[in-house]
Amino acid sequence: MKVGVLALQGAVAEHIRSLEAAGAEAVAIKRVEQLDDVHGLIIPGGESTTIGKLMRKYGFMEAIAEFSDKGKPLFGTCAGLIVLADRIEGDEEAHLRLMDMTVARNAFGRQRESFETDLTVKGIDEPIRAVFIRAPLIKSVGDGVDVLSEYNGEIVTARQGSLLAASYHPELTDDYRLHAYFLEMVKEAAAASV
Ligand SMILES: NC(=O)CC[C@H](N)C(=O)O
Numbered sequence: 001m002k003v004g005v006l007a008l009q010g011a012v013a014e015h016i017r018s019l020e021a022a023g024a025e026a027v028a029i030k031r032v033e034q035l036d037d038v039h040g041l042i043i044p045g046g047e048s049t050t051i052g053k054l055m056r057k058y059g060f061m062e063a064i065a066e067f068s069d070k071g072k073p074l075f076g077t078c079a080g081l082i083v084l085a086d087r088i089e090g091d092e093e094a095h096l097r098l099m100d101m102t103v104a105r106n107a108f109g110r111q112r113e114s115f116e117t118d119l120t121v122k123g124i125d126e127p128i129r130a131v132f133i134r135a136p137l138i139k140s141v142g143d144g145v146d147v148l149s150e151y152n153g154e155i156v157t158a159r160q161g162s163l164l165a166a167s168y169h170p171e172l173t174d175d176y177r178l179h180a181y182f183l184e185m186v187k188e189a190a191a192a193s194v
Pocket residue numbers: 044045046047048049077078079080082105106133134135136
């Protein structure tokens with residue numbers, strides 16, 4: 001399976017390394033044409049405002065919406081989760097609006113700007129290691145969204161069909177199981193589309 005990592009801004013190389021460790025072929029995506037060659041796409045962490053701006057500039061808004069329409073899976077981590085969301089708390093304009101959820105940016109406040117923890121994720125046997133950096137939270141989800149993990153009662157991992165979102169950075173640890181989970185989604189979607 002070939003999986004792309006949107007390479008406009010943010011933690012791209014780390015996702016590529018984690019995907020490869022999980023057994024995928026990984027490609028940095030810089031132009032929309034490259035989307036035709038991959039079976040799934042990760043939108044990395046970084047700064048959602050910057051990623052959103054560059055996506056609009058280079059035609060990725062329409063291209064990724066189409067990609068997702070074909071049933072190809074998307075995985076947004078941290079800023080990437082914000083980019084997937086239908087709604088952003090406050091008066092900020094949402095980006096792809098693909099996932100039925102409301103997110104809050106920088107939701108942990110100053111004291112806890114970044115931290116690591118072990119998280120229990122539905123569908124993965126043992127807790128995974130998660131790094132939170134100025135992380136967003138999922139404040140509410142629609143009926144079609146499955147909550148996969150919570151931290152202190154707040155939603156931090158969710159799935160809606162072929163869309164996966166995590167508030168944290170799974171690519172900054174040597175724990176590749178969330179990437180392996182996404183890779184399974186990609187394989188299932190590819191098998192279903194033949
Ligand atoms: N590590 C991250 O991706 C941080 C996300 C960033 N705070 C944002 O709002 O876009």
